[in-house]
Structures are given as C-alpha cells and as structure tokens.
Amino acid sequence: MTMLTCKEATRLVSEAQDRRLGIVERITLGYHLLICHWCRHYARQVRFLSGVLRSKLSRVAPTTDTHLDDKARTRIKERLKEL
C-alpha cells in the first residue's frame, strides 16, 4: 500500500465530498487520517463546513442584507414599462 502525502490526503478528503471514493482510496486515506492529526483536523473542518453550507445556506447566501440598489431598480422599472 502506498503512503499518501498530506497534500494527497487533503485532496481525497475533498473529493470524498464530490464523488464516491474507491476502496483502495478509502483504505489509504483512512490509514493516513489514523496517523496524521493535521489531516484528521482538516477532514473534520471540511465535513463541518460542507454540512453548514448545505444546511444553512440561507445564512451564507447574501439574502437578508443584500439589496438591489435604487439605481438598478429604477433602470429595471424603466425597462419593464416598455413591455
């Protein structure tokens, strides 16, 4: 079994969010995370942030404090009058 570098391990940590890792990838990554606390911490950060972004997107997407400014509003209204 080849050993992963941390750089490779973080890449697999990320890819696990985007595709299903193969069996060998899962084993080598699992082994790396067992022995490397930096990558283990990073993996937890990634999973935490993904969960936050996917479940609380309304808090991150600029909604409550984002406003279409008045100039743009006026311009759009002018255009809509032509309809």
Add this chain to the structure above:
Amino acid sequence: MSDPAHAAGRHDPARWLDLHGDALYAYALARTRNSATAEDLVQDTLVVAFAGREAFKGEAAERTWLIGILKHKVIDCLRRQGREVALVEEADESGDIETTLFDERGHWQVDVREWSQPERMLEREEFWDALRDCLAALPERLGRLFMLRELDGMETDELLQVLGISSANNLWVMLSRARLRLSACLEARSIVPGA
C-alpha cells in the same frame, strides 16, 4: 382567478420587482458574484416572466416561480462565461494555495488546529461574517464553482457543463483548492476556538 383586476395586479412586473427584487438579486449575486451581471439577470427574469405570465397559474408561490426562471438564466449566463474563460482555465488559479500550505514533500507547513465544538459557533454572528468574507475572498471562478457545488448541490456532470471545465479531475482539483482556501481563511481569522 376570474377577477380581471386581480389577475392584472398579479401580472405586474413592477410589483414583482418591489416584492421579490432583493430575493432575486441575492440569488443571482451568490452565484455570479458580480453585481452588474446579477442586476441584468433580475431584469431578464422579469421580462421573461412577463412574457410567460399565462403559464403561471398560481399553483407555485410567485417567488418560487420567478426563482425558477432566474435559475435557468443564471445557468445560461455561467455557461456562456464558462466558454469564454475555458481557455485560461487553470492558469489564474494555479496551485498557489498548495504551495503555501504544503512543503515540497507534500507535508503541512502550517498548523491545522482541531476545532473545538464548532457547532457552537453557528449561533455567533462573527462566525457567519467570517464565513461570508472567506467565501467572498475565493478567486472568482473557484468561488462560483464552490457555491454551485455547495449551495445548489450540483453534481460533477452538471458543473462541468455549466462552467465549461475540461475534465472531472480538474473540477475536483479546483473544489479541493476552494476547500483548502476556505479552511485556511477561517484559520487565519482564528474564528473557531481550538481544542
């Protein structure tokens, strides 16, 4: 529904703008990350919605209907831009974050702390401020890609199409860089207490 005055009021695009303008703009801005583009998309959406107003029977909420139209507009727009920038794809976002974080042997050269009870941070406004800032600090294309992946849950095939990225492998590299940047940015702000 048979009341003509009511129907006319319902199909007034200026009223849509008043009621839903901010929501539409926020949706477009989060995904295009460009205010002028987002404003144009809001306008296009209202024009198209007005043209297709008969199709809206009111079974969907008005805002949901408008967002549905906007979603297609956003995807068309990103797809067009994706083609334009496809040639310069990776050059502008080359692995600088990796050279910052890892040494030449691929080992971390920064400390990666364990976050202590990060869920607790969700109640703190400064966490959300930092998260928004760090998302905004991502390079334009990376940021767009990352938002479509995480906010809209777009899968690999759709992302490749929409953003005109040449291979799944490049896409995953880019997403990985976005995640490294996001973590590093939050770490730099020491926003989550260590264990």
